[in-house]
Amino acid sequence: MPLYEYLCPTCHHKFEKLQSMSATGADCPNCEQPAKRAISVFAAVSKGGADMPSPMGPLPPLGGGGCCGGGCGCGP
Numbered sequence: 001m002p003l004y005e006y007l008c009p010t011c012h013h014k015f016e017k018l019q020s021m022s023a024t025g026a027d028c029p030n031c032e033q034p035a036k037r038a039i040s041v042f043a044a045v046s047k048g049g050a051d052m053p054s055p056m057g058p059l060p061p062l063g064g065g066g067c068c069g070g071g072c073g074c075g076p
Helices: none
Strands: 003-007 015-016 033-039
Touching: none
Parallel strands: none
Antiparallel strands: 003 015, 003 033
């Protein structure tokens, strides 16, 4: 189930709710009025060039997958 972000137009409370994709909305837990689903911003990592600018700085190299593939730091 996806995690949706909501913004209440009545009290301006922001909250998240884990619900099915077929759900039509959610009520604000603060004032119990119908809230509107907000546009979410998410982070994505691609295998683009290392010279691509990033607000977080350079990304570490991706490992070969799984434990001891370099991704968890326990391998060579």
